[in-house]
Amino acid sequence: MSRATRIQVAELARRSIVRTLRQPAQVVPTIIFPLALLSVNVGGLHPATALPGFPTDSYLSFLIAVPFIQAAIFAVNNGGADLARDIETGFFDRLALTPMSGTALVMAQLAGVVVLGVIQGSIYLLVGVTFGASFDAGAAGVLVLLALVLLIMFAFGCIGLFFAFRTGSSEAVQGLFPVLFVFLFLSSQALPRDLLEQDWFRTIATYNPVSYLIEGIRSLFIIGWDPEALALAFGCAAGIGTIFLTLAVGSLRTRLTRT
Amino acid sequence: MRTRSVALAVAWRNLHNFFTNPALVVPALLFPLFFFTAFAGGLSGISNAPGFDFPDGYTAFQFVFVLLQASAFGGVFTGFAIARDFEAGFGRRLMLAAPRRSAIVAGYALAALTRAVFVWAMLTVIALAVGMQVSGSVRDLAGLYLLAALTCLAAVLYATGIALRFRSLQAGPLMQTPTFLVLFLVPVYVPIELLTGWVEAAAHLNPVTPMVEAGRDLISGGSVHVLLAYGCGLGLVLAFSVWALGGLRSAEAAGG
Numbered sequence: 001m002s003r004a005t006r007i008q009v010a011e012l013a014r015r016s017i018v019r020t021l022r023q024p025a026q027v028v029p030t031i032i033f034p035l036a037l038l039s040v041n042v043g044g045l046h047p048a049t050a051l052p053g054f055p056t057d058s059y060l061s062f063l064i065a066v067p068f069i070q071a072a073i074f075a076v077n078n079g080g081a082d083l084a085r086d087i088e089t090g091f092f093d094r095l096a097l098t099p100m101s102g103t104a105l106v107m108a109q110l111a112g113v114v115v116l117g118v119i120q121g122s123i124y125l126l127v128g129v130t131f132g133a134s135f136d137a138g139a140a141g142v143l144v145l146l147a148l149v150l151l152i153m154f155a156f157g158c159i160g161l162f163f164a165f166r167t168g169s170s171e172a173v174q175g176l177f178p179v180l181f182v183f184l185f186l187s188s189q190a191l192p193r194d195l196l197e198q199d200w201f202r203t204i205a206t207y208n209p210v211s212y213l214i215e216g217i218r219s220l221f222i223i224g225w226d227p228e229a230l231a232l233a234f235g236c237a238a239g240i241g242t243i244f245l246t247l248a249v250g251s252l253r254t255r256l257t258r259t
Numbered sequence: 260m261r262t263r264s265v266a267l268a269v270a271w272r273n274l275h276n277f278f279t280n281p282a283l284v285v286p287a288l289l290f291p292l293f294f295f296t297a298f299a300g301g302l303s304g305i306s307n308a309p310g311f312d313f314p315d316g317y318t319a320f321q322f323v324f325v326l327l328q329a330s331a332f333g334g335v336f337t338g339f340a341i342a343r344d345f346e347a348g349f350g351r352r353l354m355l356a357a358p359r360r361s362a363i364v365a366g367y368a369l370a371a372l373t374r375a376v377f378v379w380a381m382l383t384v385i386a387l388a389v390g391m392q393v394s395g396s397v398r399d400l401a402g403l404y405l406l407a408a409l410t411c412l413a414a415v416l417y418a419t420g421i422a423l424r425f426r427s428l429q430a431g432p433l434m435q436t437p438t439f440l441v442l443f444l445v446p447v448y449v450p451i452e453l454l455t456g457w458v459e460a461a462a463h464l465n466p467v468t469p470m471v472e473a474g475r476d477l478i479s480g481g482s483v484h485v486l487l488a489y490g491c492g493l494g495l496v497l498a499f500s501v502w503a504l505g506g507l508r509s510a511e512a513a514g515g
Contacts, residue, residue: 040443044447046453048304052307186297197307
């Protein structure tokens, strides 16, 4: 990467971060909503800890992984809608005239949601531990957690960018929100997979990569160090990121050709 | 007579818009189905928790909640339609044409109820198809759907009050978020005795809780606190009727 490209990427990333953090509507609900839902669901689903084989006696420790994924779903919306707005207003067309590579252009757009994701992750961890969630992985686990959150945010952000390039409409990107929530609900978010009674639901949860993202984060809270859960979580996040980054760059080329 | 014809015309227009627009029909159908699948399918293991003793199984337990939730959101979605009508200026013309304007509110409420009946039918057929157990009699089930109707009416009247005061779709979160929160502060996943923390206290104070509990008693043929459940339902409908008519006065004062 040439020095000029590095400067351009850094400028674009800075713009993405400032733009994200300057919009309270993008920041506040993404922190409050997952925590409110967490609080309600912990009160409602606490009896699940009495089930034989439930891995912890604190439902908060079990469920605290879910807000991290909800934040990632918000990242799809925020990252995608910002880019779509750039496309709608014509800013992106002007940007595309610069000699930046497509991959660098796409990745720089995600700086805002990734930074916001790390802030959200730190707040969820802090709130969780303050209200009694265990964090069995210790201090080093915090770094691993934040690294995983960063990768998940990037991966989900790529989904938003891909749909923004494909549709060029912020309204269409916003419409993805409920669809992604389906993936969250059809996962092992509320109960461990071996305690899911319905076979068909367990099958869907097993094939749903969101289950592995949740289980990776969860393992740091309730198990400590579980190499298999962490490898699966990092692997799924990297896989989602690679697939959608490739698709996003491909869609960028198509859009530029059309332009 | 003219009041009835205005109400029927408003309802007909709303229903026509709803049923001929897939972008409106599909989410209205998918939303409750998705919650039913996620709750009844994914959380059924929780019925094995000590103290959980609902006789008809977890599918019926969740069916009642999802039925009332779908009814409430049917009302909220109709509120969106009212806001859109007023934002686009159609509401102003409607108010000029209607000799008795409360008929406009009645028309939207009738549309919300009809939309809810459509969702109830689909949800019930699917629940029965996946093996939901029902021990209540036909009369009990009629009582359950009456509770759902009261929930739908209360929600649409609440949303109407918001829509007529703001006359903009930007007020959508004000209709949706409180409804969502109130519905999730009832015993959603387990009976009220098994709730813990502040959610338990909130559920005891929530007027929707007796309606959900009565619905679950009705579907399983158990004994029901009729006065409390229907009293809460009627109370909400009356309170939100006043709220909706206040909104109408506000829209009139603003010239539609």
